[in-house]
Ligand SMILES: NC(=O)c1ccc[n+]([C@@H]2O[C@H](COP(=O)([O-])OP(=O)(O)OC[C@H]3O[C@@H](n4cnc5c(N)ncnc54)[C@H](O)[C@@H]3O)[C@@H](O)[C@H]2O)c1
Ligand SMILES: N[C@H](CO)Cc1c[nH]c[nH+]1
């Protein structure tokens with residue numbers, strides 16, 4: 001990885017150093033996604049089948065979970081099944097504990113204002129499965145949705161060689177999901193957005209994916225009447241802030257863990273110690289040599305580099321400017337820096353906190369904003385699957401008090417009908 005010293009860079013060089021890979025929004029990808037969305041919206045099931053067959057070599061199918069999950073329980077090692085159950089327990093526990101609370105406040109005597117949370121009726125979930133089937137992402141989406149109380153969960157994922165990967169089926173069973181549609185990419189998002197055949201249109205689509213999937217969610221949600229989405233969640237990103245106490249081998253391992261996801265993934269090291277940057281670069285090369293997904297990781301590493309910061313305050317400013325999906329604080333004492341981070345999808349504090357623990361089983365969702373979206377968006381929470389309804393209860397006495405000021409404000413906006421509706425309560 002190339003090393004750059006932040007304080008010597010011009011403003012243009014700094015923004016180039018923090019730029020996301022251009023391939024994520026290449027014009028042919030943006031146009032290709034628009035065409036897929038339009039075809040599925042206008043052509044329904046037949047168009048969906050034609051696109052899915054052309055891109056992924058299979059027509060979408062609704063796969064029943066029970067037999068495949070039973071097969072997974074028979075064929076997977078017992079400790080792997082136990083590991084998935086452990087992950088499910090932690091994710092369920094964390095999300096059930098983090099359901100948002102209703103608020104009821106008497107803002108004035110007799111005027112009771114409430115915010116009441118309700119689950120969405122139906123959500124569409126996208127589970128990535130192009131390069132490898134990410135069963136963990138199903139747990140990270142469906143368990144928060146269940147904790148929110150969503151009743152109808154529609155899941156799509158790219159087809160595997162034999163239809164559906166058994167590990168995804170096992171994860172589905174742990175989430176109480178009884179079938180999954182095997183359709184992925186932009187066409188999978190289009191099916192959830194507009195409905196196609198027996199796949200119903202969903203008011204909200206959640207889940208991460210590659211650049212095609214992320215672009216499709218963005219375009220579908222921007223259409224008039226289009227679905228809501230959880231967040232922009234595309235190819236994985238990791239920034240590590242490290243001081244001289246960090247282990248080059250662990251930092252390199254964390255960087256490679258995200259680089260192996262996708263050729264469009266991005267990993268960055270920010271360090272106050274230029275000797276560490278050099279040692280990490282050597283470790284990255286050493287570990288890369290034996291990595292099965294070396295080709296993907298190498299391509300991802302081409303968009304990453306090491307940035308040398310004068311101190312940790314500058315490192316925090318770089319992180320806030322970049323807004324990484326994942327931020328590892330490989331520091332002797334990460335606590336003082338945590339408070340300085342405003343923009344990150346998730347923080348992994350200290351040398352023991354492997355990002356991989358968060359990916360699989362710590363408990364919070366690994367579905368997180370990418371592409372700088374962490375400046376304004378959160379990762380998946382129970383709240384992602386809920387909405388709040390405001391309720392107002394007004395006593396007759398409170399109405400008499402409120403009528404005149406409400407009418408005055410309405411007349412200031414030249415909205416006479418509003419004012420009269422308030423006046424009508426003046427003698428309630
Ligand atoms: N941000 C997050 O929270 C998060 C979480 C998990 C995974 N991820 C990311 O999810 C992604 C998973 O990617 P993946 O590719 O393995 O699976 P995927 O399911 O996201 O995408 C695979 C699908 O993309 C479509 N596709 C691929 N190339 C295409 C092309 N040239 N034209 C048209 N369609 C094409 C195909 O339909 C294919 O089935 C990775 O980038 C990973 O980093 C992100
Ligand atoms: N790191 C990914 C989010 O960017 C999530 C994941 C799934 N499996 C392994 N990792």
Ligand SMILES: [Zn+2]
Nearest residue numbers: 257258261359
């Ligand atoms: Zn990961």
